[in-house]
Amino acid sequence: MEKKHTVSIWYVLIGIWVVLIIQSYIASMLAVKTIPYSQFMNSLKQGKVTEIAISQGEIQGKMKNAQGALEDFKTVRVDPELSKVLEQYNVTFKGKIESTFLKDIISWVLPVFIFVGIWYLLMKRMAGKQPGFMSLGKNKAKIYMEDELKVRFTDVAGVDEAKQELEEVIDFLKNPGKFGELGGRIPKGILLVGPPGTGKTLLAKAVAGESGVPFFSMSGSDFVEMFVGLGAARVRDLFVQAKEKAPCIIFIDEVDALGKARGLGGMTGGHDEREQTLNQLLAEMDGFDPKVGVILMAATNRPEILDPALLRPGRFDRHVLVDRPDKVGREEILRVHLRNIKTESDINVESLAAMTPGMVGADLANLVNEAALLAVRQGKKLVGMPEFQEAVERIIGGLEKKNRLINKDEREIVAHHEMGHAIVAMSLPGTDPVQKISIVPRGIAALGYTMQVPTDDRFLMRKTELLNKIATLLGGRAAEEIVFGDISTGAHNDLSRATDIAKSMIKEYGMSSSLGQVYLAHDRRSQYLDLGLQEAGDYSELTSQAIDGEIRQIITGQYKVASDILKEKRDTLVKGARLLLEKEKIDRGEIEALMEATRA
Ligand code: ADP
Ligand code: ZN
DSSP, rough: OOOOOOOOHHHHHHHHHHHHHHHHHHHHOOOOOBHHHHHHHHHHTOOOOEEEEEEEEEEEEEOOOTOOEEEEEEOOOHHHHHHHHHTTTOOOOOOSSSSOOOHIIIIHHHHHHHHHHHHHHHHHHHHHTTGGGHHHHHHHOEEEESSSSOOGGGSSOOOOHHHHHHHHHHHHOOOOOHHHHOOOOOEEEEEEEEESSSSSSHHHHHHHHHHHOOOOEEEEEGGSSTTHHHHHHHHHHHHHHHHHHHHHEEETHHHHHHSSTTTTTSSOOOHHHHHHHHHHHHHHHSOGGGGGEEEEEEEEOOOGGBGGGSSTTSSEEEEEOOOOOOHHHHHHHHHHTTHHHHHHHHOOHHHHHHHHTOOOHHHHHHHHHHHHHHHHTTTTBOOOHHHHHHHHHHHHHSOOOTOOOOOHHHHHHHHHHHHHHHHHHSSTTTTEEEEEEEEEEEETTTTOEEEESSSOSOOOHHHHHHHHHHHHHHHHHHHHHHHHHHGGGGGHHHHHHHHHHHHHHTTTTBBBBBBBBBOOTOOOOOSOOSSHHHSOSSSSSSHHHHHHHHHHHHHHHHHHHHHHHHHHHHHHHHHHHHHHHHSSSEEEEHHHHHHHTTTO
């Protein structure tokens, strides 16, 4: 999601004001003293005037002042006959030039116009990148309209299925009139569903870009904190504007903020506003004929909390899944973003994709950007593989905090803990190879990490693999216990992940011998997200106890597996930890060498 800037009209006014101040300052600097004609005549008679230049209406020149210094002066000519007469009566008289109004206008107003003109042109160019600028002042609602979007389908990678589903929408928008005649079912509302940063907004923009139609966007969350009635008015406004510009796309980001099922999350209070806004949206959706060519697109990562009314036929009845990219998808996304930077020729995009499992498009865009910044900081012209690797590490673990002080004891514990993960992983068959171990603290939570890179993306896992994963996660704590006879809080995250896996094994995958092949996780309405509601399963208290028992059994069993491995390889563990303390980071080659050396 981009943050939109609103340039306030105040900046314009301040700009004009500054120009005026500078103008008048310069004018006063350059001003030549204008004296009455009579004074000029007197000075002339006294011999003070040294030089003059005569133009039609004015005389300019230099005269000596009281101190004898030369001074510029200017006077307006007066009819010679008349001036002779006037002189006799000792009158102070001066000429007056009709009006300098035009001159003033030109010298004052023109620069202002030029200034405003340049500013306007600049802003117009920026408007392409900064959506919504042109709607400045028209309405206060955060509705952004973008015309002639340059985003194309080729800019969105790794979401081929979603693109395929949206092809039809593009066909329709290109020619809304014809579409109906040919008997195509006209789409109206499309819900893009997927985790944040997977490119939902980008995809919606690409649809607009491909079909060459205007793109209206607003965020559902913008309506939440507003006064009652305003949100509804804005929705109405949005539809009025959109219909004027049809064919076009209306995109509502974070539609869940607006379309939360009524009655859900009642703790926050003040839902009248949201409900009104939602009702208005529903009314607008029902009220327009799809043939006008307005397509609604909305994005959410929590489809299960949406009000069912939004999903009814004729509303957001088409759902397009925009999921996390797999390895090939990540590679494609990286290639899209690599187009924008200059890289060395030996960039291995495939291995970068392999190093970034779980990352979404936004992370990958960030990664490329980070690598480019690193190269700049090092004064390099081309971005090379080391920068990308560093960027991967940064993004995975938060920023490297080299100067963060951890005391020696803590470092010891972290080193053995990480080594424990690594050794258990390397000793069990079918686990992902350990790519790197680090005890450089990153971010807030992680004091160290062991990075395992899957060889492939996996969609199926065998039971033994899951068990091995749990053992690997518990290897950190087991190592601490074996070496120090004591355990630390550092295993907090490991324990939670191990428990999650064990829980899924029992409740979702039917991998328990005593409970059998039963599915016990019915309250999970969707795979992308759990609801945050209390897990109230439709099973008995007895089953619940059995589940707990099974989970505990799996964890205890795998802890023993990890412990046994580490006891046997205590030597490797201690040597590895020492190496880690010395080098802070060790990579796959070094770990394998270590395992090899201590095998005998
Ligand atoms: P969402 O709307 O799903 O939260 P965005 O569309 O706002 O995600 O994505 C943010 C940025 O991440 C995009 O502007 C783009 O640079 C990058 N990005 C995300 N997904 C993709 C993708 N599939 N292909 C290319 N770039 C992507
Ligand atoms: Zn750990």
